């Protein structure tokens with residue numbers, strides 16, 4: 001079956017949808033058949049981005065690789081919670097059947113806790129968690145005593161991942177390869193970056209994930225949203241020296257993430 | 269009663285909790301009695317920040333102004349949705365009674381749609397919506413046709429605000445002063461910043477909010493989270509020239525936001 005990559009982080013705005021889109025396009029460019037599931041139907045950022053891509057291609061008569069897209073909403077009209085959960089399981093299961101012949105399926109999850117998001121997490125061969133370089137974001141992974149430089153306990157999101165890892169193991173699934181990816185890294189900010197990096201390395205051992213260097217804060221990661229394009233769709237040369245520098249660095253960052261995901265599945 | 273400031277944006281990671289903390293400390297420094305309500309109990313970023321502040325003050329034997337803090341969780345154990353909603357209304361109402369003698373109450377809401385978050389919105393005299401400088405974030409305010417440069421329709425979050433404005437009006441409340449505040453503004457990024465700015469100005473007329481210049485992307489807005497401090501607690505001089513520049517600019521940004529909020533209540 002497909003290699004399933006889930007973008008997960010209960011912390012909002014960490015970069016799940018942005019990373020999902022760039023992984024999808026990178027995998028398409030590498031020649032793979034790619035499926036995509038948006039579990040955040042209310043906001044629908046990934047669905048919108050892919051729809052924008054399709055529209056841009058049509059309006060400009062272009063051939064642009066597109067993923068096979070599925071959008072799954074929370075079950076809102078069910079009479080009981082058990083009914084709602086069954087509807088969500090069935091919808092997700094049907095989507096996975098539709099996408100069964102894809103080499104990769106990328107699943108984007110909402111920045112909030114829900115049964116549907118948890119279901120999505122159990123499907124992960126690789127879980128990619130983007131993270132702002134910030135103590136606020138770390139707070140959802142672990143409670144930390146900064147004076148004592150000690151990790152006190154796991155926090156809501158790592159607890160959720162732990163529970164879904166258990167659920168997956170009990171259903172006979174192989175272990176989830178969990179990658180925490182630093183995102184929106186500033187080019188300044190030496191001390192905070194170093195402090196967050198150290199804490200992440202400590203957490204990685206405690207909570208069983210590995211850290212990927214991730215993406216810098218770059219306008220190119222967000223300014224092409226209206227066209228549904230990514231930097232990977234642009235000509236290598238970019239437009240002018242500075243643009244080219246950030247453009248090439250961004251390309252390297254996406255490649256490095258893809259390679260990190262690949263290493264996980266080789267090791268597995 | 270108190271002047272209620274709600275931080276609202278269904279888009280995650282737009283800066284609600286960060287802005288809430290800085291408004292709270294700015295108002296305390298101005299000599300006001302300030303109440304704070306955290307409606308995002310699961311993540312609890314604001315509650316944690318205030319708890320960190322209290323701990324830091326105790327450990328260092330310091331006098332530090334603190335808000336009167338209330339944290340309200342979603343009702344999870346209720347038998348029916350009607351029960352859950354009544355529990356939430358009662359809890360919020362009780363918190364507002366407790367804080368009745370405060371000059372200001374600052375309410376932080378989650379980055380997701382819920383009955384509790386909507387209730388919080390109806391209490392707003394001023395609604396402050398921080399927004400990343402990004403088409404992705406704008407997408408939750410309005411569907412936009414970028415080719416035609418046209419606003420197609422309001423999107424999920426502005427629809428939600430519209431409904432809560434109606435609910436408040438029907439309950440006899442005064443109009444909500446809605447301020448959309450740009451956040452994490454990059455010092456580079458001229459074109460994207462300009463494009464987003466133009467769209468915001470168009471949206472402001474259509475959706476009835478005003479735009480505040482907001483905060484730049486500055487490490488000082490997040491690196492003091494472990495101590496529960498803000499830049500407003502630090503000595504004016506900062507630590508070194510570059511630190512001082514960003515420090516002073518950040519101070520100005522917080523002051524400008526406070527003044528913008530004040531203008532709204534004068535006009536009202």
Ligand SMILES: Nc1ncnc2c1ncn2[C@@H]1O[C@H](COP(=O)(O)OP(=O)(O)OP(=O)(O)O)[C@@H](O)[C@H]1O
Nearest residue numbers: 012013014015016017018111217218221222280402
């Ligand atoms: N590396 C980056 N460089 C620049 N901007 C970025 C980067 N990553 C994300 N962004 C911007 O940060 C904001 C949050 O990103 P995104 O919407 O992808 O996060 P998310 O985790 O999917 O959020 P949510 O929890 O709301 O679903 C968006 O405005 C996006 O354009």
Ligand SMILES: Nc1ncnc2c1ncn2[C@@H]1O[C@H](COP(=O)(O)OP(=O)(O)OP(=O)(O)O)[C@@H](O)[C@H]1O
Nearest residue numbers: 012134280281282283284285286379485486489490
């Ligand atoms: N002006 C700023 N400069 C630098 N970092 C910022 C700024 N504003 C917010 N941040 C950082 O951006 C991230 C999101 O901010 P914050 O948690 O306050 O947003 P939020 O809207 O409350 O998110 P959620 O929807 O998850 O509650 C955090 O890592 C925070 O430290």
Ligand SMILES: [Mg+2]
Nearest residue numbers: 016017040045
């Ligand atoms: Mg998203």
Ligand SMILES: [Mg+2]
Nearest residue numbers: 284285308313
């Ligand atoms: Mg918050």
